[in-house]
Amino acid sequence: MPRPTTQHELERYAGLFAARTRVMTSSAMRDMMAVTARPEVISLAGGNPDLSTFPPGAFTAAMQRIGAEQLTTALQYGPTEGLAPVKACVAEVMAAEGMRVHDDDLLITTGGQQVIDLMCKTLIDPGDVVIAEAPTYPGAVPTFSTYEADVVQVELDDDGMRIDELEAVLARLDAEGRKPKFVYTVPTFQNPAGVTMSLQRRRRLVQIARERELLVLEDNPYGLLRYEGEPLPTLRSLDGGEYVVYLGTFSKILSAGLRLGWVAAPRPVLAKMNLGKQASDLCSSSLTQHFVAGFFAEGDWRRYVADLVGMYRRRRDTMLAALEEHLPPEATWTRPQGGLFVWATLPDYVDTTDLLALALRENVAFVPGRAAFLDGRGGTSMRLNFSGADEAAIREGVRRIGTVVGEQVALYSTLTGRPTRPARDPVAEPTAVVQLRRGGRRSA
Amino acid sequence: MSSRVAVLKGGRSLERGVSLSSAARVEDALERLGHDVIGVDVGVDLVARLRDTRPDAAFIALHGADGEDGTLQELLELVDIPYTGSGPGACARCWDKVVAKRALWDADVPTPAFHAFTQAAFRDLGAAEALSELDARLGFPLVVKPARGGSSLGIQQAATPDDVASALVAAFAYDTRVLLERHVDGRDLAVSVLDGQALPVIEAVPVGNGGYDFEARYEIGRTAFVCPADLPTEVAQHAQALALAAWKALGCRGFARVDLMQDAASGELLVLEANAVPGLTDTSLLPQAADAAGIAFDVLVGRLVELADVSRVAAR
Numbered sequence: 016m017p018r019p020t021t022q023h024e025l026e027r028y029a030g031l032f033a034a035r036t037r038v039m040t041s042s043a044m045r046d047m048m049a050v051t052a053r054p055e056v057i058s059l060a061g062g063n064p065d066l067s068t069f070p071p072g073a074f075t076a077a078m079q080r081i082g083a084e085q086l087t088t089a090l091q092y093g094p095t096e097g098l099a100p101v102k103a104c105v106a107e108v109m110a111a112e113g114m115r116v117h118d119d120d121l122l123i124t125t126g127g128q129q130v131i132d133l134m135c136k137t138l139i140d141p142g143d144v145v146i147a148e149a150p151t152y153p154g155a156v157p158t159f160s161t162y163e164a165d166v167v168q169v170e171l172d173d174d175g176m177r178i179d180e181l182e183a184v185l186a187r188l189d190a191e192g193r194k195p196k197f198v199y200t201v202p203t204f205q206n207p208a209g210v211t212m213s214l215q216r217r218r219r220l221v222q223i224a225r226e227r228e229l230l231v232l233e234d235n236p237y238g239l240l241r242y243e244g245e246p247l248p249t250l251r252s253l254d255g256g257e258y259v260v261y262l263g264t265f266s267k268i269l270s271a272g273l274r275l276g277w278v279a280a281p282r283p284v285l286a287k288m289n290l291g292k293q294a295s296d297l298c299s300s301s302l303t304q305h306f307v308a309g310f311f312a313e314g315d316w317r318r319y320v321a322d323l324v325g326m327y328r329r330r331r332d333t334m335l336a337a338l339e340e341h342l343p344p345e346a347t348w349t350r351p352q353g354g355l356f357v358w359a360t361l362p363d364y365v366d367t368t369d370l371l372a373l374a375l376r377e378n379v380a381f382v383p384g385r386a387a388f389l390d391g392r393g394g395t396s397m398r399l400n401f402s403g404a405d406e407a408a409i410r411e412g413v414r415r416i417g418t419v420v421g422e423q424v425a426l427y428s429t430l431t432g433r434p435t436r437p438a439r440d441p442v443a444e445p446t447a448v449v450q451l452r453r454g455g456r457r458s459a
Numbered sequence: 460m461s462s463r464v465a466v467l468k469g470g471r472s473l474e475r476g477v478s479l480s481s482a483a484r485v486e487d488a489l490e491r492l493g494h495d496v497i498g499v500d501v502g503v504d505l506v507a508r509l510r511d512t513r514p515d516a517a518f519i520a521l522h523g524a525d526g527e528d529g530t531l532q533e534l535l536e537l538v539d540i541p542y543t544g545s546g547p548g549a550c551a552r553c554w555d556k557v558v559a560k561r562a563l564w565d566a567d568v569p570t571p572a573f574h575a576f577t578q579a580a581f582r583d584l585g586a587a588e589a590l591s592e593l594d595a596r597l598g599f600p601l602v603v604k605p606a607r608g609g610s611s612l613g614i615q616q617a618a619t620p621d622d623v624a625s626a627l628v629a630a631f632a633y634d635t636r637v638l639l640e641r642h643v644d645g646r647d648l649a650v651s652v653l654d655g656q657a658l659p660v661i662e663a664v665p666v667g668n669g670g671y672d673f674e675a676r677y678e679i680g681r682t683a684f685v686c687p688a689d690l691p692t693e694v695a696q697h698a699q700a701l702a703l704a705a706w707k708a709l710g711c712r713g714f715a716r717v718d719l720m721q722d723a724a725s726g727e728l729l730v731l732e733a734n735a736v737p738g739l740t741d742t743s744l745l746p747q748a749a750d751a752a753g754i755a756f757d758v759l760v761g762r763l764v765e766l767a768d769v770s771r772v773a774a775r
Binding site for chain 2: 049053363364365366368369370372373375419423426427429430431432
């Protein structure tokens with residue numbers, strides 16, 4: 016048999032790839048992120064929930080019940096829309112955030128990620144405009160790219176997406192005769208920035224959506240993980256579910272390995288998403304759906320979330336204190352009231368993609384800011400996760416990052432002859448952690 | 460002749476993915492050639508694994524410092540296992556662009572003008588004061604590169620003197636020594652060399668609109684490769700001759716890839732660097748060049764293993 020030559024092999028496959036795979040390219044940054052999985056690396060890069068306190072007894076009890084009573088359905092295909100008992104759990108979780116939802120408005124999905132995929136699959140033709148935050152969830156970037164969306168990113172500040180800028184963008188698109196298909200936002204404890212959209216901006220965004228008949232995809236994985244301050248109404252509860260498509264997930268409140276999320280959407284949109292899901296995977300895992308239903312019936316999921324909130328609050332405080340101690344005075348970072356992430360921005364001559372190479376030598380990892388943009392911005396920022404590492408690891412990880420940042424700052428100062436600013440005086444300047452408002456702990 | 464070949468791959472470098480991809484193809488080819496293949500993901504147990512499995516030869520498909528700086532080659536000599544590609548000296552020379560360019564310079568192989576600095580020079584010797592000379596010496600734009608490193612990471616263009624400091628900060632993230640090189644605007648060429656024979660020239664051409672920008676050259680998917688390059692015969696031959704001169708100056712054996720630029724303004728050919736452990740993935744340049752020369756991938760792989768044996772015999 017003649018052996019295929021390399022050129023033939025190349026052509027054989029290259030000729031088969033869809034045009035949209037052009038955008039699915041490898042990048043140096045992704046190559047580097049592959050290295051962060053090494054066990055000796057303190058990873059502040061992921062978005063992993065801590066599972067060390069997951070009650071093993073509750074897990075075993077739920078699985079035993081499935082084994083004894085529900086085996087044939089748990090191991091069988093299920094309806095595309097999801098199992099009714101899981102929808103009841105979803106309704107319970109949404110009620111905890113002040114939302115009411117009807118079974119027929121829900122589709123159980125394979126993680127929240129599938130909702131972003133189905134949203135694009137349902138709404139996006141190549142070149143269609145999606146509006147996202149700047150920075151946006153790094154995991155949404157490849158999804159938007161795959162569907163060849165034209166993503167316009169709108170700046171955010173401490174109060175979330177800048178609605179004035181959104182309006183400017185919409186006006187500009189109007190002038191170009193282009194109508195965006197949807198606005199993608201993580202309004203509460205944003206990934207990656209950690210900031211939360213103010214109530215005023217939420218109201219305005221919902222109003223704009225209504226006026227313009229524009230869909231909003233509200234991605235809310237962390238809403239119940241609030242460490243201080245009063246909860247704000249979700250966009251969906253402000254809108255009543257007419258223009259807001261709501262994404263929820265069990266990943267952060269229960270377990271990411273279940274791969275279960277959901278979408279609550281206007282019914283015509285949901286019907287299309289259902290068809291899209293059929294084509295993708297027919298249905299989400301029946302086994303893990305049974306597990307969720309069993310866990311909700313037997314275990315106290317609110318108690319589990321309350322435990323997570325306590326743990327993550329301590330970890331957040333540890334990270335903020337460590338940043339205060341170890342980052343140079345020129346650096347800034349967000350102070351999230353909940354969620355999993357801090358977004359830190361370094362002096363403009365530091366490139367966090369390059370910094371990651373240096374950090375990996377010190378066995379610590381973070382997500383370089385560029386991952387959260389589609390236009391090459393974000394080079395001086397980084398996303399730091401505080402849910403997936405314990406307090407000692409967070410302290411040590413931030414210390415190591417501070418060391419490599421310090422090296423780069425000192426080098427730049429040497430190169431330019433500009434002295435770096437003296438280190439902060441911790442006594443004269445109260446730390447951010449002290450300034451943070453305490454209390455307001457949400458009883459879940 | 461069939462033999463037991465250990466394919467050394469993976470490792471801890473930033474190019475782990477490329478390495479695993481190269482190795483997978485090499486392993487398939489070796490199996491088709493009837494060799495007994497042992498895949499070894501290189502780690503602390505490397506020597507123990509080599510002792511246990513006693514391969515007749517090692518195929519080095521390890522990129523980054525682990526496989527390319529000569530350390531692994533040194534080790535294989537010590538445990539007396541023939542290996543593919545260049546020896547420790549040539550690897551060390553190719554791995555460090557500053558060392559390589561000095562060797563090229565000394566052998567009268569044209570390479571873009573450059574200056575190298577260590578981080579210590581800035582810290583201890585006040586080298587920053589000398590940066591103002593760069594405009595007169597190299598002109599702008601110039602390219603800042605870490606001395607060592609096989610990927611595009613840390614390579615930046617400085618368009619003006621104001622950009623130099625941040626480009627240096629970036630490059631120093633990857634190495635303690637960096638070079639500042641005259642930017643050559645022109646065609647991007649590569650010549651692979653197999654056992655002292657230059658293979659057809661490949662040209663890297665940017666894909667899509669946006670023209671030829673600096674980033675495109677280093678971003679996978681934004682570059683297409685034309686093989687053989689559409690060049691006048693005498694230019695192609697000259698590029699091949701320069702690649703062989705570089706191969707010789709650096710002391711390579713087995714195989715290597717030499718990267719060149721043809722200056723758009725002067726037409727001059729310049730050698731940028733040589734890679735002693737070139738990639739063997741399905742988009743890598745050396746397999747494409749070999750294919751253009753009528754050497755199928757399996758034949759190429761078989762040949763490299765044979766050469767590993769030969770070089771050992773020659774060394775004795």
